[in-house]
Amino acid sequence: GLxxxxxxxxxxxxxxxxxxxxxxxxYLDTLVLVGGFAVWLYRFHPRAARTEVVPLLTFDVxxxxxxxxxxxxxxxxxxxxxxxxxxxxxxxxxIPPVMKFxxxxxxxxMQEAALDQYxxxxxxxxxxxxxxxxxKGVTTKEIQKGIxxxxxxxxxxxxxxxxxxxxxxLPGMQGKVDGGPHVTLPHPGLFVVQKLLISTExxxxxxxxxxxxxxxxxxxxxxxxxxxxxREVREITAKVSAWRQWLxxxxxxxxxxxxxxxxxxxxxxxxxxxxxxxxxEAPTPEMIHAAVWAFLKTV
Numbered sequence: 467g468l469x470x471x472x473x474x475x476x477x478x479x480x481x482x483x484x485x486x487x488x489x490x491x492x493y494l495d496t497l498v499l500v501g502g503f504a505v506w507l508y509r510f511h512p513r514a515a516r517t518e519v520v521p522l523l524t525f526d527v528x529x530x531x532x533x534x535x536x537x538x539x540x541x542x543x544x545x546x547x548x549x550x551x552x553x554x555x556x557x558x559x560x561i562p563p564v565m566k567f568x569x570x571x572x573x574x575x576m577q578e579a580a581l582d583q584y585x586x587x588x589x590x591x592x593x594x595x596x597x598x599x600x601x602k603g604v605t606t607k608e609i610q611k612g613i614x615x616x617x618x619x620x621x622x623x624x625x626x627x628x629x630x631x632x633x634x635x636l637p638g639m640q641g642k643v644d645g646g647p648h649v650t651l652p653h654p655g656l657f658v659v660q661k662l663l664i665s666t667e668x669x670x671x672x673x674x675x676x677x678x679x680x681x682x683x684x685x686x687x688x689x690x691x692x693x694x695x696x697r698e699v700r701e702i703t704a705k706v707s708a709w710r711q712w713l714x715x716x717x718x719x720x721x722x723x724x725x726x727x728x729x730x731x732x733x734x735x736x737x738x739x740x741x742x743x744x745x746x747e748a749p750t751p752e753m754i755h756a757a758v759w760a761f762l763k764t765v
Contacts, residue, residue, distance in 0.1 A: 475569075476569070476584060479503075479523060479524060479525055479584070480506070480637070480638065481638070482525070482527070482569075482584045483503050483506075483527055484636070484638050484639060485550070486527045486550070486552075486586055487633060487636075487639075487649060488639075489546055489547065489549070489550035489552070490543065490546050490547065490550075491633070491647050492538035492539035492541065492546070493535075493538050493543055493546070494633070494647050494648060494649055494650060495647070495648065495650065496531070496532065496535065496536070496538065496650075497529040497530065497531050497588075497650065498529065498530040498531075498624055498625050498628050498650045498651065498652055499527070499528070499529055499649055499650065499651055500528050500529065500530050500589065500621075500624050500652055500657075501524065501526055501527075501528035502521070502522060502523075502524025502526070502676075502680065503524055503526075503527055503528070504651045504652060504657060505521055505522070505680050505683050505684055506521045506524070507631055507636065507649060507651055508651065508654060508684060508687050508688070509521075509687055510631050510635050510636055510637075511629060511631055511651075513688060513690075513691055514687045514688060515686075515687060515688070515689055515690050517683075517686050517687055518747075519682075519683050519686055519687075519739070519749065520742060520743055521683060522676055522679055522680065522683070522738065522739070522742050523742065525583060525584050525585065526584075526585055526586075526587060527584075527585070527586045527587075528586075528587050528588075528589060529586070529587070529588050529589065530589050530590065530591070530621050530624050530625050530652075531588045531589065531590050531609050531613075531615050532590065532609065532625075533590050533591070533593075533607055533609060533615075534609065534610075535609040535610040535613065536610075537610070542610060542611060542612060542613075543588075543610050543612075543613050544610070544611065544612030544613050545612075547567055547586070547613075551569060551570040552567040552568065552569060552570070552586060553567060553568055553569075553570050554566070554567055555567075555568055555585075558605070560605040560606045561606075562606050562607075562608055562614040563606065563614065564605070564606055564614070564616050565587075565588075565606075565613070565614040565615075566585045566586065566587045567585060567586040567587070568583060568584065568585050569584055587616065588609065588613055588614075588615040588616075589615050589616050589617075589618050589621055590607055590609055590615035590616070590617055590618075590621065591617065591618065591619075591621040591622035591625070592604070592617040592618055592619045592621070593622065604617060605617060618664075619663075619664075620660045620663045620664055620712065621660070623652070623656045623659060623660045623663075623703075623709065623712070624652035624653075624656060624657060624660055625652070626653065626656060626702055627653050627656075627698070627702055628650045628651060628652055628653060629650070629651045629652070629653060629654070630648040630649070630650050630651070631648060631649050631651065632646055632647075632648050633646060633647045633648060633649055634646050636649070653695075653698065653699075653702070654684050654685075654687070654688050654695060655695035655696060655698055655699040655761075655765075656699060656702065657684055658681050658684055658685060658761065659699060659703075659712070659713065659716045659765075661677045661678075661680060661681050662677075662681065662716050662719050662720055662723065662731075663712060663715060663716055663719070664677070665677050665678070665719070665723075665731075666719070674734060675734035675735065675737055675738040676738050678723070678731045678732075678734045678735035678738065679734075679735040679738035679739050679742075681731070681735065681758060682735045682739070682749065682754045682757055682758055685757050685758055685760070685761050686749075686757050689757060689760070692760050692761045692764060693764050695761065696761060696764035696765040697764075699713070699765055700713070700765065713765070716765075717762070717765065720758075720762045720765075721762075724755060724758045724759055724762060725759075726755065727750075727751040727752045727754070727755040728751065729755070731758070732751050732754050732755045732758070733751060735754050735758075736748065736749070736750070736751045736754055739754075
C-alpha cells in the first residue's frame with residue numbers, strides 16, 4: 467500500500483508523479499505516460515544525451531490507454547486510484563463525462579480545478595468519426611468500470627513501438643532495475659509528430675507555446691539519434707494509410723512552424739522556455755530552429 471498523505475500535499479510535480487506511478491504499478495505495462503511528464507522522463511533513457519534544458523513544469527499526469535483495459539493483478543484501476551486517495555471530478559456534458567482524478571484534500575472541499583492543481587487523466591485513441599449517427603460527439607469512452615477516458619485523434623501514434631524506462635531508474639524510486647516494473651513512454655519521434663498534429667486544434671491554442679517548447683526539448687535530448695528516430699518514424703507510419711497521411715500533414719505543418727528562426731513554432735517555443743528559465747540562459751531561437759530542423763529535414 468501507499469503511505470496516505472495527510473491532506474495529500476505534494477512538494478513537487480516529480481513527487482506527485484512518483485506517487486501516481488507507485489499507486490498504479492500493475493497497469494504500467496499497459497498504459498503509456500504521455501504529455502509533459504514524458505518529456506521529463508525521457509532524460510533518464512539510456513539513448514538520451516545530457517542537456518541543460520530545464521523541463522517545463524507540468525501538473526497533469528496523462529496516460530494513453532487502450533479502449534478496453536483488462537483488470538490487472540486482480541484489482542481494477544479505479545480501485546487502485548481510490549486507494550491512493552485520488553478522487554474523480556467530472557467535466558463537460560458528454561456521456562460519460564470527462565473524468566480527472568485529483569488528490570483528496572482532507573482539510574478543504576474540492577474547489578473548481580485550478581490550473582496548477584495536480585491531476586491524473588486517462589486518454590484513449592479516437593478511431594473513426596468524431597460524431598455518432600445522431601451527430602453527437604464521441605468524446606469519451608469507459609475503458610474499464612469506473613474509469614472514463616477522453617478520446618483524442620492522433621493519440622494512437624503515442625502507443626506504437628513505445629519505449630520503456632525501469633521505474634527504479636527514476637530519482638526517488640527505489641527497487642531493482644532488472645525485471646522490475648517499467649514506465650512506458652511514447653517513441654520520441656512519434657511524440658514530436660503528434661505534438662505538431664494537435665497544435666492546430668482550438669483547444670490547444672493556449673498550450674501551443676508549451677507544445678512547441680516540448681518538441682524542442684525532446685529533440686535536444688535525442689540530438690545524437692535524430693536520423694535514426696526519423697527513419698523509425700517513416701517505417702512505423704508507413705504501416706497504416708491514415709498514419710501516412712498524418713505524416714504528410716506533419717511535414718507541411720513543420721515546414722511552416724519551424725522553417726526559420728523567426729517562424730511561429732520557434733518563437734513560441736523560445737517564449738515558453740525563456741519564461742520557464744526565469745532569466746537563465748534559455749536556448750536562442752537559432753538553437754531551437756537548428757535542433758528541430760535537423761530532425762524535420764530527415765523525416
